[in-house]
Amino acid sequence: xxxxxxxxxxxxxxxxxxxxxxxxxxxxxxxxxxxxxxxxxxxxxxxxxxxxxxxxxxxxxxxxxxxxxxxxxxxxxxxxxxxxxxxxxxxxxxxxxxxxxxxxxxxxxxxxxxxxxxxxxxxxxxxxxxxxxxxxxxxxxxxxxxxxxxxxxxxxxxxxxxxxxxxxxxxxxxxxxxxxxxxxxxxxxxxxxxxxxxxxxxxxxxxxxxxxxxxxxxxxxxxxxxxxxxxxxxxxxxxxxxxxxxxxxxxxxxxxxxxxxxxxxxxxxxxxxxxxxxxxxxxxxxxxxxxxxxxxxxxxxxxxxxxxxxxxxxxxxxxxxxxxxxxxxxxxxxxxxxxxxxxxxxxxxxxxxxxxxxxxxxxxxxxxxxxxxxxxxxxxxxxxxxxxxxxxxxxxxxxxxxxxxxxxxxxxxxxxxxxxxxxxxxxxxxxxxxxxxxxxxxxxxxxxxxxxxxxxxxxxxxxxxxxxxxxxxxxxxxxxxxxxxxxxxxxxxxxxxxxxxxxxxxxxxxxxx
Amino acid sequence: xxxxxxxxxxxxxxxxxxxxxxxxxxxxxxxxxxxxxxxxxxxxxxxxxxxxxxxxxxxxxxxxxxxxxxxxxxxxxxxxxxxxxxxxxxxxxxxxxxxxxxxxxxxxxxxxxxxxxxxxxxxxxxxxxxxxxxxxxxxxxxxxxxxxxxxxxxxxxxxxxxxxxxxxxxxxxxxxxxxxxxxxxxxxxxxxxxxxxxxxxxxxxxxxxxxxxxxxxxxxxxxxxxxxxxxxxxxxxxxxxxxxxxxxxxxxxxxxxxxxxxxxxxxxxxxxxxxxxxxxxxxxxxxxxxxxxxxxxxxxxxxxxxxxxxxxxxxxxxxxxxxxxxxxxxxxxxxxxxxxxxxxxxxxxxxxxxxxxxxxxxxxxx
Numbered sequence: 001x002x003x004x005x006x007x008x009x010x011x012x013x014x015x016x017x018x019x020x021x022x023x024x025x026x027x028x029x030x031x032x033x034x035x036x037x038x039x040x041x042x043x044x045x046x047x048x049x050x051x052x053x054x055x056x057x058x059x060x061x062x063x064x065x066x067x068x069x070x071x072x073x074x075x076x077x078x079x080x081x082x083x084x085x086x087x088x089x090x091x092x093x094x095x096x097x098x099x100x101x102x103x104x105x106x107x108x109x110x111x112x113x114x115x116x117x118x119x120x121x122x123x124x125x126x127x128x129x130x131x132x133x134x135x136x137x138x139x140x141x142x143x144x145x146x147x148x149x150x151x152x153x154x155x156x157x158x159x160x161x162x163x164x165x166x167x168x169x170x171x172x173x174x175x176x177x178x179x180x181x182x183x184x185x186x187x188x189x190x191x192x193x194x195x196x197x198x199x200x201x202x203x204x205x206x207x208x209x210x211x212x213x214x215x216x217x218x219x220x221x222x223x224x225x226x227x228x229x230x231x232x233x234x235x236x237x238x239x240x241x242x243x244x245x246x247x248x249x250x251x252x253x254x255x256x257x258x259x260x261x262x263x264x265x266x267x268x269x270x271x272x273x274x275x276x277x278x279x280x281x282x283x284x285x286x287x288x289x290x291x292x293x294x295x296x297x298x299x300x301x302x303x304x305x306x307x308x309x310x311x312x313x314x315x316x317x318x319x320x321x322x323x324x325x326x327x328x329x330x331x332x333x334x335x336x337x338x339x340x341x342x343x344x345x346x347x348x349x350x351x352x353x354x355x356x357x358x359x360x361x362x363x364x365x366x367x368x369x370x371x372x373x374x375x376x377x378x379x380x381x382x383x384x385x386x387x388x389x390x391x392x393x394x395x396x397x398x399x400x401x402x403x404x405x406x407x408x409x410x411x412x413x414x415x416x417x418x419x420x421x422x423x424x425x426x427x428x429x430x431x432x433x434x435x436x437x438x439x440x441x442x443x444x445x446x447x448x449x450x451x452x453x454x455x456x457x458x459x460x461x462x463x464x465x466x467x468x469x470x471x472x473x474x475x476x477x478x479x480x481x482x483x484x485x486x487x488x489x490x491x492x493x494x495x496x497x498x499x500x501x502x503x504x505x506x507x508x509x510x511x512x513x
Numbered sequence: 514x515x516x517x518x519x520x521x522x523x524x525x526x527x528x529x530x531x532x533x534x535x536x537x538x539x540x541x542x543x544x545x546x547x548x549x550x551x552x553x554x555x556x557x558x559x560x561x562x563x564x565x566x567x568x569x570x571x572x573x574x575x576x577x578x579x580x581x582x583x584x585x586x587x588x589x590x591x592x593x594x595x596x597x598x599x600x601x602x603x604x605x606x607x608x609x610x611x612x613x614x615x616x617x618x619x620x621x622x623x624x625x626x627x628x629x630x631x632x633x634x635x636x637x638x639x640x641x642x643x644x645x646x647x648x649x650x651x652x653x654x655x656x657x658x659x660x661x662x663x664x665x666x667x668x669x670x671x672x673x674x675x676x677x678x679x680x681x682x683x684x685x686x687x688x689x690x691x692x693x694x695x696x697x698x699x700x701x702x703x704x705x706x707x708x709x710x711x712x713x714x715x716x717x718x719x720x721x722x723x724x725x726x727x728x729x730x731x732x733x734x735x736x737x738x739x740x741x742x743x744x745x746x747x748x749x750x751x752x753x754x755x756x757x758x759x760x761x762x763x764x765x766x767x768x769x770x771x772x773x774x775x776x777x778x779x780x781x782x783x784x785x786x787x788x789x790x791x792x793x794x795x796x797x798x799x800x801x802x803x804x805x806x807x808x809x810x811x812x813x814x815x816x817x818x819x820x821x822x823x824x825x826x827x828x829x830x831x832x833x834x835x836x837x838x839x840x841x842x843x844x845x846x847x848x849x850x851x852x853x854x855x856x857x858x859x860x861x862x863x864x865x866x867x868x869x870x871x872x873x874x875x876x877x878x879x
Contacts, residue, residue: 011674019678023686030690145840149832151784151804153791154825157811453685454788469792472689480686488681 005496012492016485021066023484024477028062031475033090055092056476069481086485087478089471095482098467103449103486105359106463109456110448112379113386118441121391125398126430127195132403135194141399144392152389156458159381164354171344172351174227176218185215228344230337234275237334241268241327248322252315254422259310263320266308267301271327275334282335285368290332297328336376339369343377346370353377357460382459386452390444397440402433435505439498446494449486552769555845562841565834572831576636579629591617591627592634604819620819622810632823635803638796639783639831642717646782649721650728651775657725658732659759663740673733680726684785685794691719692794713802716795720785724778731774735767769846776839780832787828803828 032038033056037049052058057065072085086095128137176184193207221227232240245264246255253260278293301324305317344353348364355361355378364374405411406429414428415421453465464483471479546554556562579589604620619628657676661669739745740763748762787804789795796802803824810820 011677015674015677015681019681022678023682026682026686026690030686145833145836146829149780149784149829149836151787151791151807151825151828153788153804153811154807154821154828157807157814157821161814454792457792468683468685472686472794484683484686487683491681 005500008496008499012496016488016492019488020070020481020484021063024066024069024481025062027472027475027477027480028065030472033058033475052090055088056090062477065477069478073481073485086482089479090474090476095478098479099464099482099486102462102464102467102483105461106449106456106465108359108375109379109382109461109463110386110452113383114390114444114448116383117387117390118394118444120387121394122398122434122437124391125395126402126425126433128395129399129402129406130425131197134197136197139194140395144395147388148392148396150389152385152452152454153458155388156381156385156455159385160356160458163381163384164356167354168352171227171353174222174225176222178219181215181218181222184218185211185213188214228341230340232330232334232337234272237275237327237330238268238272240330241271241323244268244326244330245319245323248326249319250422251426252319252322253312254420257310257312257315257319259308260305260312260316260319263301263305263308263316264323266304267320267324268327270300270304271297271324271331275331278331279335283367285335287368294325294328297324300324336369336373339367339373342366343370343373349374354380356381359461382452382455382461385458386455393440394437398433398437401436402429405429405433408432435502438505439502442494442498442501443491446491446498447487449490552845556841559841559844561837562844565837565841568830569834569838572636572827572834573640576633576640579633580637589630589633591630596625619823620817622817622820623813628820628823631801631806632803632827634801635806635824636827636831638713638800638802639786639828641713642720642786643779643782643831643835645714645717646721646724647775647779649718650725650778650782651771653722653725654728655732655764655771657729658734659736659764661729662733662736663755663759663763669733672729676726676729679723682723684720684723685789685792687719687723688716688789689794691715692797713796713800716786716789717782720782724782724785728771728774728778731770732767735770736763739763739766769842773839773843773846776835776842780835780839783828783832783835 034049034052037045037052042048057068060068069087072087075085086099088094089098124140128140131137189207189211192210193203196203196206242265245261245268249255249257249261249264255261281289298321301321302317304324305315305320306313308316308320310316343349343366344351346361346364346366348361353373359375359378360371361374361378364371366374411424411429414424419428449464453469455461456463456465457469464486467479468483471477471483580592617627617629619632621627622631657672661672745758745762748758753762786795786802787807790802790804791808793808796805806824807821807828810817810824814821
């Protein structure tokens with residue numbers, strides 16, 4: 001095992017050396033960094049050209065410059081020396097600083113989108129695999145292909161037009177006319193009817209109920225101007241919490257496990273009490289506090305499950321912990337909604353909350369809630385765009401993996417010995433289907449750092465992709481090399497992790513020593 | 514095909530077991546047909562793939578006949594760089610009811626160029642790039658994958674390390690370098706003169722030279738597993754040369770995987786080309802491409818939305834139809850493809866106690 005890892009690391013270092021040499025030469029060969037000065041008619045043209053020649057060391061040939069750069073980069077390997085030198089960019093800023101800023105921007109942009117895409121994609125993939133050749137399956141498959149074929153810059157422009165400008169106009173006067181409410185309700189109803197599956201009668205019934213409910217809620221929102229003063233309130237949290245409790249128990253322990261169901265319901269009750277107690281505390285919230293509260297919620301849930309006991313304590317603990325985490329999320333959502341009017345009327349936002357470019361409103365001031373809402377409203381459109389295009393891959397892959405597993409002999413054995421369908425799907429099939437998915441997830445996380453060049457360009461986020469593209473357009477090798485180094489190292493690192501994870505998850509696969 | 518393929522084995526297995534497992538339908542329709550016939554039959558039975566094929570054929574014919582190609586004139590009256598007087602401020606004249614084509618069916622841009630001609634030209638470019646990339650990437654991928662998978666040892670080590678190096682060099686950088694070289698018309702090298710005259714071909718060749726890596730890895734995997742099969746041993750014992758074994762014995766068995774993945778590479782290639790053109794390092798004005806059209810016209814969305822809709826629509830249509838064709842091919846070539854049907858599994862799982870179809874509507878538990 002250790003031999004294997006060491007060998008992989010040495011190979012990776014050699015590949016990195018070769019590839020970085022090529023990248024440096026290519027960037028240097030991709031154009032003339034003095035071009036903008038040659039065409040200019042500034043009186044100090046000669047001086048500017050000389051200054052830049054000195055800054056980029058254009059007198060020395062590119063291969064020698066590469067070794068100079070390599071010498072600086074090699075200092076990054078010395079731990080705690082803080083002597084990392086990746087050179088400076090064309091404006092004279094050290095690359096290490098620029099990379100730090102860009103990395104933060106990119107990670108805030110891409111992390112949420114990737115996590116959501118993975119979660120939604122895997123869920124959809126499993127459901128479509130279980131309902132193979134149903135309307136839902138065909139619908140999701142078609143959507144997956146469609147999203148797969150969408151150019152992201154096209155989607156981004158559409159989102160800007162309808163998601164931001166259109167929605168902001170709607171918020172100015174948030175009234176939903178009754179026909180529109182009915183149509184939206186009908187669409188949601190049809191979706192529900194397709195999703196639930198089962199007999200025609202059951203589908204129609206559920207579709208109808210959902211249609212009526214959705215249309216009524218929309219009309220209520222319109223009448224009370226909910227979109228201007230959104231909020232959930234304890235009542236909605238209670239109802240949604242009970243729903244969550246049932247769903248979580250159904251998936252994790254089965255409704256027959258009464259102790260687990262009771263634990264989850266108690267967790268909802270505790271959550272409701274906490275909702276009233278915690279409001280003053282939340283007014284002074286910080287990010288750290290939210291994280292600590294989330295951990296506390298999970299611990300409380302586990303405590304409830306532990307105290308309830310039952311024949312399978314672990315199941316009760318799991319159900320209650322998940323439920324209390326989700327109820328905590330609802331409380332958080334409610335608090336964000338309470339902060340919405342303040343954000344909406346902020347002098348910087350001026351009633352047009354959904355932003356089309358950048359990562360935050362310039363010079364905005366406010367408490368934690370306002371600032372967080374500000375980054376959410378800036379992140380929402382790029383996140384949707386990224387989710388749409390990466391969702392398809394996960395859905396298709398999970399579906400294929402799940403279908404293959406469902407045809408396995410041990411699944412038939414599990415059914416034959418009389419296990420419930422829930423146990424077969426969640427315990428026997430789902431876990432094994434996750435093995436191949438784990439590897440592509442590792443790849444994608446490795447590729448995260450590279451950022452999304454096009455998304456960053458369209459939404460003017462100054463992340464890694466922007467840095468890279470900027471370096472290329474200015475024929476400036478140092479930022480390009482900096483980004484390349486980060487991307488290549490993480491990609492190869494996660495590649496190795498994926499291989500190791502595969503052999504750890506699947507005992508049939510062994511790495512060659 | 515001379516060797517018993519996986520396909521035949523599966524068929525034989527299924528024929529021996531008429532009562533197969535619950536919910537898994539045996540591939541009985543494959544009886545007595547050659548592999549080519551089975552694949553063709555399955556592909557033609559795949560509705561999505563056929564629709565994709567028809568749509569793609571229509572777009573292909575329309576794109577290449579309307580504005581002409583390589584100097585051959587087309588039937589459409591405008592060309593993509595011809596400025597015509599603005600008709601009705603450039604609003605599209607095509608309408609469904611009454612069905613009419615009009616002077617400028619997709620509208621005109623600000624200076625009066627015909628959007629239909631520009632879109633068709635862009636579609637030509639996309640299809641050309643796609644085919645060039647598919648051919649080049651397919652060829653190099655097969656050769657590299659086959660050599661490293663078949664010979665192993667040093668060949669494999671060298672070729673796979675080369676693949677590793679190419680896989681981590683960003684494609685955007687290579688495209689930018691190429692765009693720069695193509696832009697230098699004055700320097701007079703054979704490459705820059707070729708690239709500036711046939712921008713799209715040069716781009717396609719360049720992208721092809723870097724997209725083969727995925728295919729090579731895949732083909733290597735196929736060759737690694739196929740070379741251990743008995744029919745390869747049999748061929749070797751009967752004195753077949755390495756070339757003969759690779760091309761006559763192993764490659765036909767790997768062709769399904771190859772074709773499917775070339776299709777997928779091609780659909781990804783269209784998006785890559787449009788994205789590069791959008792970023793300004795692909796096709797450059799005065800020539801046009803679908804990505805370039807969107808990039809030029811995204812600011813005009815509020816005033817002339819059609820300039821934005823039609824190029825995007827054509828990207829999506831081409832890419833979608835190729836994806837569906839690829840999906841159909843995958844289903845057709847996959848010999849293990851059996852239809853698992855949860856409902857049948859339930860019915861066959863006999864009358865003792867009906868199990869719920871899915872986890873989510875089951876309440877009878879544990």
